[in-house]
Amino acid sequence: MTTFATIAGVTMRALLGRRRTLLMVLLAGTPVLLGLLVRANDAELDNIGPTIDGFVVRIVLPVVALVFGTAALGSELDDGTAIHILTKPIGRSTIVAAKIAVAGTLTAGLVVPSTVVAGFLLGGFDADNVGVTFAFALANLVGSFLYVAIFLVLSVVTSRGLIIGLAYSLIWEGLLSGLLPGTQIFSVREYIGGIAEALAPGAVADSIIGAGGFLYAAFALLIAVVLGSVRLATYEIRGTD
Amino acid sequence: MTAPDATSAAHDAAGPLLASAASATMPAPATEPAILLERVSRWYGNVVAVNDISFALAPGITGLLGPNGAGKTTLLHMLAGLLRPSSGRIRVAGQSAWRNPDVYRSIGLVPEREAVHSFLTGREFATLAARLQQLPDPAAAAARVIRTVDLEAAADRQIGTYSKGMRQRAKIAAALVHDPAILLLDEPFNGMDPRQRLHMMDLLRSMAAAGRTILFSSHILEEVERLADGVLVIVAGRLAAAGDFREIRRLMTDRPHTFLVRSSDDRRLAAAFMAEPAVFGTELRENRLTVRVAEFAGFTRAVARVARDASVTLYEVAPTDDSLESVFAYLVSRR
Numbered sequence: 001m002t003t004f005a006t007i008a009g010v011t012m013r014a015l016l017g018r019r020r021t022l023l024m025v026l027l028a029g030t031p032v033l034l035g036l037l038v039r040a041n042d043a044e045l046d047n048i049g050p051t052i053d054g055f056v057v058r059i060v061l062p063v064v065a066l067v068f069g070t071a072a073l074g075s076e077l078d079d080g081t082a083i084h085i086l087t088k089p090i091g092r093s094t095i096v097a098a099k100i101a102v103a104g105t106l107t108a109g110l111v112v113p114s115t116v117v118a119g120f121l122l123g124g125f126d127a128d129n130v131g132v133t134f135a136f137a138l139a140n141l142v143g144s145f146l147y148v149a150i151f152l153v154l155s156v157v158t159s160r161g162l163i164i165g166l167a168y169s170l171i172w173e174g175l176l177s178g179l180l181p182g183t184q185i186f187s188v189r190e191y192i193g194g195i196a197e198a199l200a201p202g203a204v205a206d207s208i209i210g211a212g213g214f215l216y217a218a219f220a221l222l223i224a225v226v227l228g229s230v231r232l233a234t235y236e237i238r239g240t241d
Numbered sequence: 242m243t244a245p246d247a248t249s250a251a252h253d254a255a256g257p258l259l260a261s262a263a264s265a266t267m268p269a270p271a272t273e274p275a276i277l278l279e280r281v282s283r284w285y286g287n288v289v290a291v292n293d294i295s296f297a298l299a300p301g302i303t304g305l306l307g308p309n310g311a312g313k314t315t316l317l318h319m320l321a322g323l324l325r326p327s328s329g330r331i332r333v334a335g336q337s338a339w340r341n342p343d344v345y346r347s348i349g350l351v352p353e354r355e356a357v358h359s360f361l362t363g364r365e366f367a368t369l370a371a372r373l374q375q376l377p378d379p380a381a382a383a384a385r386v387i388r389t390v391d392l393e394a395a396a397d398r399q400i401g402t403y404s405k406g407m408r409q410r411a412k413i414a415a416a417l418v419h420d421p422a423i424l425l426l427d428e429p430f431n432g433m434d435p436r437q438r439l440h441m442m443d444l445l446r447s448m449a450a451a452g453r454t455i456l457f458s459s460h461i462l463e464e465v466e467r468l469a470d471g472v473l474v475i476v477a478g479r480l481a482a483a484g485d486f487r488e489i490r491r492l493m494t495d496r497p498h499t500f501l502v503r504s505s506d507d508r509r510l511a512a513a514f515m516a517e518p519a520v521f522g523t524e525l526r527e528n529r530l531t532v533r534v535a536e537f538a539g540f541t542r543a544v545a546r547v548a549r550d551a552s553v554t555l556y557e558v559a560p561t562d563d564s565l566e567s568v569f570a571y572l573v574s575r576r
Contacts, residue, residue, distance in 0.1 A: 006372040010358060017360045080356030084366075084415065087321060088373035089345045233340055237323040 003090050007098035010085075011072055015106055020071065024064050028110035031056050035121025048123040049196070049203040052136045056115050057192050061140055062169040065107045065147030070162045072103040072148070073232075074155025083237060093229035100152055100225065104145035111144055112137050128200075135200035142217050143192040149224035150188065156231045184208060191217045273335050274299050275423050275454035276320060281329030283315055290315040292478040293329070298456060302449045304469030304486070305458040312478040313458040314353060317427050320456070321350045334423055346374070349416035353427035353458075355408050359401030363392050363411045366400060370415035386414040391440055405432030413441070424448065426457035430464055442468050497521075498537045499561045502530040502544075505554040513551040517543050531561075 001009075015021065034055065038045070045051060073096070076082035085095060119133030150168075155161030173189045184190040193204035194213025209216065274297040283291040291312045307313050318324040319331055322338035322345075331338050334347035357366060367386050371379035387396045390410040395403065400411055409432050416424065424445075430438050445468060449455050459465050465472055465486065472489055474482040482489050504510045507530040511523040514532055519539035524531040534540035537560075548555045 001372055003373055003375065006369065010361070010369060013360055014358060080352070080354040081358050083323070083350075083352050083354070084357065084370065085373065086323065087345050087348070087350045088370070089342045089375070090373060091342065234325070236325060237318055 003088075004094055004098045004101075007085060007090075007095055008102050011099055011102040012106075014076070015068060015071060015102065020067055021106075024067055024106075024110055027060055028064060028114045031060060031114050031118035032121065035118040039121050044124050045122045047132075047202070048119055048129060049132055049136075049200075049205070051122055052115060052119060052132075053193060053196070053204050056111065056118065056136070056140065057143070057189060058174070060114065061107070061111050061143055061192075062147055062173075062189070064110055065103075065144055066151050066162065066165045066169065068103040068106050069100075069148040069151030070155040070165060072099040072155075073152055073228075074159070074161045077156065077235070078159060080237075086232075086235070086237075091229075092232040093225065096152070096156075096225055096228040096232055100145065100149045100228075103148040103152065107148055108141050108144035111140050115140050131200040132196070132203045135196045135198075135203050138199060139192040139195035139213070142195055142214075143188055146188050146191065146217050146221050146224070149221050149228070153224050153228040153231065156228055156235065181208065185216070188217070188220070191220070273332065275334060276456065277330075277332040278320075279330040281316075281319065281326045281331055283312075283319060283324060283327045289478050291319070291326075291475075294475070294478075294480045295329075296473060296480065296483055298454055298471075300449065300452045300454045301470045302445060302455045302457070302468055303471045303473060304465030305456055305473050305475060306462065306465045307458070307460060307475040307481075309460055311460075311475045313460075313475055314427055315478075316475065317350075317425050317456070317458060321348060321425055346419065347422045349419070349421035349424045351409075351412050351416045351424075351426040351429050353431070355405065357400050357408060357411060360399060362397050362399055363387060363403070363407070363414070364396040366411055367414045367418055370418045374419040376419060382418050383414075386417045389417060389444065390414045391437070406434055406437050409433055410437065410441075422453060424453055424455045424457075426455070428459060429457050430459070430461075498534050498540070500532045500534065500540070500544075501557070501559050501561050502532055502555070503557040504530065504548065505556070506551075509551050510548060510553045513547050513553070517547060519543060 031052070034051075073082065076085070115137045116133055119129065119136060123129035123133065151161060151165040154165050154168075158164060169189075172183065173187045177184045177187045177190060190207065190209050191213040193207040194209030194211065195217065196203040197205070197207040198211035198213065207213075276296075276298040278297070279295050281291060281294050282289065294316065305313050305316065315324060319326050320333055320338060322333075322341060325339050333344055336344045336347075338344050338348075358369075361369065364383055364387055367383035368379050371382040376382045387393055390413050392407065392410050392414060395407055400408060403411065409429065413426070413429065416426075430441065433441060445455055445457070449470075457468070469486055471484065472482070472486045473480060474489065502510065507525055507528070511525055511530055511532075514520045514523050517540070519534050519536050520532055521535050522533040524533075532540070544558055545555065
């Protein structure tokens with residue numbers, strides 16, 4: 001077993017073994033619940049894009065990614081268990097990559113199926129809706145890993161990663177990107193919208209990034225892994241004595 | 242023996258300590274010592290945690306002794322590459338410890354904090370360490386160290402159910418799994434019962450005999466006395482004494498002491514004490530007799546005889562300054 005797989009395995013057990021996983025399952029289930037309510041009223045949306053974008057992309061995905069992203073490494077640094085991994089002959093990039101892989105997989109594992117099921121419940125199975133649903137599913141898959149990577153880096157840089165991550169999502173992405181369109185270039189939400197729009201035109205009609213979302217996302221992910229690795233390499237544990 | 246005196250004691254002793262603070266300019270040994278610190282300091286903002294410490298360690302057991310808050314953990318974390326020295330140079334196993342994960346092939350660290358992945362069993366925790374050390378047979382290595390630390394009976398229980406002493410042994414097992422040349426232990430005997438403590442001491446002695454370099458911190462004098470060949474005494478971030486433990490222990494025992502005495506006639510007893518060569522001062526205040534003595538053992542041998550000869554009944558004789566902190570304060574004041 002490689003060190004990557006070993007770290008991934010213990011991280012997966014750490015993230016799954018706590019009550020927060022149940023809470024995240026419930027949160028990821030809310031779009032499905034919304035779809036069931038729509039179905040229960042014999043209704044169907046003509047365009048599910050704004051609903052998926054407004055609910056899954058803007059609320060469910062960042063919150064789930066924030067919780068898993070900050071817990072994967074930041075919690076271990078805070079509670080001291082990380083010392084048992086840091087004092088081993090392993091490259092710091094391996095640790096960061098393994099943690100992102102696991103937290104991203106868990107986030108995507110909850111959000112992507114939720115997106116698909118909710119998309120079908122809200123809009124039915126006509127070709128246009130299936131296209132939009134899968135476009136958002138793929139965009140959320142990319143967004144899961146990117147959000148997690150950013151939040152994980154924040155949790156290594158500061159012990160207040162959860163609060164700063166929340167502020168990024170609410171204030172930067174939620175408020176500033178609406179008031180100052182130029183800030184969208186640093187918004188994961190906009191990358192996700194751009195990818196969805198590129199795959200299914202009309203899914204997110206007001207996207208100004210479009211297909212460039214793939215490129216921005218790939219670049220941001222790379223930067224996050226490098227920054228996280230460098231920061232972890234110089235991470236200092238404060239002595240108690 | 243003061244700290245500078247301890248330097249010479251360190252050179253004379255056959256223990257693992259090669260040099261201390263005052264001897265940083267001494268010619269280096271032919272081969273690089275297992276652990277080498279040269280004028281190392283570490284501060285957090287305006288707070289100095291470790292102040293200009295130098296020493297070198299060869300194979301053997303060295304105790305890092307100091308009161309709580311003295312800087313022992315900071316020093317061990319710098320040795321383990323988990324903290325960057327603010328100034329000075331650290332070499333561990335011939336390498337820099339900071340930003341060098343490869344050094345962990347040679348180091349085993351037992352941190353003071355109890356934090357361990359509580360959902361793992363003891364065996365899984367040791368196996369995890371073996372896998373991360375990339376050992377060829379992690380399961381066999383884990384089984385070996387589980388046996389070594391006497392944790393077989395509880396090896397397949399989750400660590401979350403362990404007592405403090407069992408957690409401590411699980412951490413030691415994980416630190417030993419790759420058979421490191423250098424072992425750093427931060428308060429390793431915390432939470433262990435006397436039998437486990439003896440077992441662990443025997444284990445560390447056998448490792449030292451096999452050529453390992455072991456540095457362990459403690460704030461308990463007796464622990465260090467029973468186990469260490471050499472000792473580093475650290476107080477308020479400074480190296481107060483370094484060298485052979487017996488020399489430092491004698492210094493600690495023979496320092497001036499103060500006793501509080503209660504008797505049937507304190508005034509007569511005070512006068513009688515002043516005739517004793519071991520006593521250099523008495524004070525009567527608020528019905529309490531304070532006796533300052535030059536030598537601990539001499540006074541304790543004489544006190545009963547003096548009281549009997551003066552026909553005074555002793556009710557209580559108590560040393561007032563026997564805490565480790567007062568011992569350290571004395572050592573620092575001698576520097």
